[in-house]
Amino acid sequence: MNTQTETSPAPSINEGDLQRLVEFAQLVTSAQDALSDDMVNRLASALSEGITLLDRLTRNEGFTHLLRELDRVENQRFLICMSNAFTAASRELATAPPSTGGIGGLLKLMSDPGTQEGLRLLAFVGARMSNSLREVHRRGL
Numbered sequence: 566m567n568t569q570t571e572t573s574p575a576p577s578i579n580e581g582d583l584q585r586l587v588e589f590a591q592l593v594t595s596a597q598d599a600l601s602d603d604m605v606n607r608l609a610s611a612l613s614e615g616i617t618l619l620d621r622l623t624r625n626e627g628f629t630h631l632l633r634e635l636d637r638v639e640n641q642r643f644l645i646c647m648s649n650a651f652t653a654a655s656r657e658l659a660t661a662p663p664s665t666g667g668i669g670g671l672l673k674l675m676s677d678p679g680t681q682e683g684l685r686l687l688a689f690v691g692a693r694m695s696n697s698l699r700e701v702h703r704r705g706l
Contacts, residue, residue, distance in 0.1 A: 600608070622628050634640055664670055674680055 635644070
């Protein structure tokens with residue numbers, strides 16, 4: 566039995582490791598030199614506000630529920646369709662002549678199948694939202 570404490574050999578440091586450390590130190594020094602006091606203060610403020618916002622968002626039950634719902638494939642597809650619709654509608658509106666107004670224009674708009682489908686979608690969402698709001702208030706959530 567050996568009563569002496571055995572020590573593991575010290576890891577060897579080669580010249581390549583030292584060179585990488587020197588280069589890293591130079592990088593940090595260059596970054597420090599490039600940042601003014603004002604930039605450092607703004608960066609610290611932005612990080613602080615970002616952490617505060619993240620804390621508030623993670624404590625918000627409604628927001629975390631929304632994120633879970635948005636993680637569902639069908640909701641991701643819905644968001645893609647909605648963003649594509651916004652883009653197309655923006656382009657179409659930019660090139661379309663102004664509405665002439667009046668009852669005739671309104672009737673023409675209402676007879677468009679696309680308008681009817683859009684109103685139908687809004688009606689579905691509105692009905693489900695109303696039911697959900699009633700349930701939330703009934704439960705007291």
